[in-house]
Amino acid sequence: MATTPVTLGQIAAKLGIAAPPAAAGLVITGVASLADAGASEITFLSSETHLKEFAKTRAAAVVVQDNVKFADAATPPPAIVLRAKDADLAIAVVLEMFALPIARPPLGIDPLARIAASSQIASGAAVGPFASIGNRVRIGANAVIHPGVQIYDDVVLGNNVELFANVVIRERITIGNRVTIHAGSVLGTDGFGYRWDGQKHAKVPQIGTVIIEDDVEIGSCVCIDRAKFSATVVGRGSKIDNLVQVGHNVTIGPHCIVVGQTGLAGSSSLGTLVLVGGQVAVRDHVSIGDMAKIAACAAVADDVPAKEIYSGVPALPHRQSLREQAALRHLPELRPLIRKLQDEIAQLNEKVQKLSEAGG
């Protein structure tokens, strides 16, 4: 389970920065937080808010964001310091060096998988046990179909698709290249549509499909519903977190981020590069413009213009939300204040009354 150790010199080289020559041969065995890192591990300091933890770290080395200033220049740092222009990028690079392989079924088709004869699976596929692949399914090169994945008839998967355990892909759905779907997600359930016919909720047929474009990543236990007609679409490069609900005929543009437990109701749409926080609700038929940002827990009931930030329940322009929230914090004081004014006015009235009587 251990990763191959690497030297600090190798890490510095990958980051394109200089390591102290004396320490270049130092063996680094892993990555951990400032607080948890042991004597052979590397860690990160990306802002001054963590200087206290930094001072106490037992790590061998720390990658420090260029613009972070140490509180006390005189005290020698507690570990070897590598300065990086972009600590976030450096973290990603270092994590990559220590990443262990994803567990995958071996190449080939497990004898306990069930593959329809009419399906076409390109070369390089790994299909785990208890996976089923329906009729006329077409799967591109290098697919990884983990155990327990159920793929229905007439599905099309691109190249380098990875479906983790127990994912379900319903019939006639199209998935692009380099798409990853994590365990337990379900694509292509009927959209939720009924019509009260006087006696019962009659089902409105959901005859559309789902289209997942290239380079999409979808978390676990995500539900993406089949369109009433046409398609529910997730645009290329978009990333969807766990437990998200995507209703029928939703359109998610390219490069969107949708954080966990958010729900996008039927026919809502996100433009390009939209960022939606966690537990957000977007009402049906609402459009969110390009590069807009929706704060976590917002309830979006009306269209959001491009590039705007919205927050709150109901969602409003973020500044307005903040202003209303600030006012709400003082709301309990207002009623007593108003009562006091009422009293003062009553007293004034009395005085004025007396004055006018006296003057009369």
Add this chain to the structure above:
Amino acid sequence: MATTPVTLGQIAAKLGIAAPPAAAGLVITGVASLADAGASEITFLSSETHLKEFAKTRAAAVVVQDNVKFADAATPPPAIVLRAKDADLAIAVVLEMFALPIARPPLGIDPLARIAASSQIASGAAVGPFASIGNRVRIGANAVIHPGVQIYDDVVLGNNVELFANVVIRERITIGNRVTIHAGSVLGTDGFGYRWDGQKHAKVPQIGTVIIEDDVEIGSCVCIDRAKFSATVVGRGSKIDNLVQVGHNVTIGPHCIVVGQTGLAGSSSLGTLVLVGGQVAVRDHVSIGDMAKIAACAAVADDVPAKEIYSGVPALPHRQSLREQAALRHLPELRPLIRKLQDEIAQLNEKVQKLSEAGG
């Protein structure tokens, strides 16, 4: 994958309306939105808000709601128009005509399914691979058990039940006739009940069951918990969307609609024909009366009378919610206003003081 094309005359006949005789033979190949429909497709216009898209549609034909007026009676419509009394119903009828079959395992029991010898499966069943059916399970006629479905001991399923891939039905649960449960849902997990015994959260046994009545449809990744005792009940004809949580001992009456990501806490109850929007939370032991409607994202902490509409966090009668929201929009202006009044009163006081001194 293509559906059988149908003629416009056939569609008109199904809708019980007249098609222009010259166009009756026109072949329609599918259904799409006003914007997406191609030259051989049919689409819909159910309100005047979409007249712009209508003007630009390339569809062959458009089903138009009777009361929709065209902006400019002089301009000929861009496609053949079929007038329908109820466009929603017409859509459902037309979608039905173009619906492709649901992918199902073939009739019979897959050799890679695991069926307990003591289970009884009526005629017409289709059981997919990697499905397991426990001891003493009884399954009615024409059941469709998709791949990866796990049915525990002593479960009873009615006739014409369909369980999509990877559904889990825990022991001793009863499911009525014509019930559909979509992929990844779990029925019969222990209700969430513990008692702090001074040292740990001791589990309260959950010895009850779940009863799903006839004609219920349940979405994907829905969790319906087993009762503490007696039963958690979903009434006949009710429809539950994806990712809904139904706690132990909840009672959902007949013909309710529960939209995605809603949570009904333990022992809460919905009457008949209750409509609950998405991401709603209903507190434990709260009752919602017949035909009440709960707006999306509401947090229902108290009983809701029959036929009322509630919304908001916490949920209030919808009118009150709207009134408070409207007032909130103006809240930031109130403090400056009150300050201004304070100043004016102070000035008045001064003037009155002077007057009374002058008069004294």
Add this chain to the structure above:
Amino acid sequence: MATTPVTLGQIAAKLGIAAPPAAAGLVITGVASLADAGASEITFLSSETHLKEFAKTRAAAVVVQDNVKFADAATPPPAIVLRAKDADLAIAVVLEMFALPIARPPLGIDPLARIAASSQIASGAAVGPFASIGNRVRIGANAVIHPGVQIYDDVVLGNNVELFANVVIRERITIGNRVTIHAGSVLGTDGFGYRWDGQKHAKVPQIGTVIIEDDVEIGSCVCIDRAKFSATVVGRGSKIDNLVQVGHNVTIGPHCIVVGQTGLAGSSSLGTLVLVGGQVAVRDHVSIGDMAKIAACAAVADDVPAKEIYSGVPALPHRQSLREQAALRHLPELRPLIRKLQDEIAQLNEKVQKLSEAGG
């Protein structure tokens, strides 16, 4: 399916209280609510709010909380009454007596399970069909691995672990002793981390793990993500309800309760004995102190001190939330009130003006 009937004397003995000698031999066949209990069943009355249902119960016997007073001491109770100091504890004890066994795969490894040769499974294991166990997995004594469970490489499970149907445990995850995970949950999906590289959301490798300590119970369709590095941790004795999202690097302390549909964002932490209601959102990097309580539907954006109760969106100390909510209920009246004051001040100004002119 029926439980073995027990006598009222046996129940009383288990509860450590006295049954009326004449009724000790009475056979009790089950447990039900006050309203539903039949003539051979036992039920409970834990507070005076249910006295009406109590008066009408058809139960054979009722366990009544010691301090509950009957409305009318003269009327004989409708059933045999057993007085208990702690009705909640009594309910748990009685439910235990009537609990039916959990349906489990038989001891041993099902021939339709797929077990890697390099895995080690201690004695007493039951592994159901369609379960897969990866390379180098180590499983403690008496494990129950239900059908369709997928366990990836290098996972470690303690003793007496139970994984219900279709659970997925990703590679290199460690699970303690006496841990129960309900159907459909997923542990170890990559944390949700990307970096915009100017052209795309580049994935930040998630090389950490998940650690589930002893005596944890996890509901259905729960997602617990793998850490970016180090570990996402669920502390011993903690209980997590259905459809909860636990982000990467979250730390849940010992003996916490997390109710359904709650989301804990990345690197948030709960102390010891924290209680988090349903549908709560906790922002990333936020800490909630020991024994704090978070009300259902709260959105926690800042640290919560130990022992505090927080509620609301955004979450505030509960008293402040209540005060603001109370003020909000009166907010719509404030604007008209202020307008009235404005009018009164205007009138006063006029009067004072006249007076000063008259006096001038």
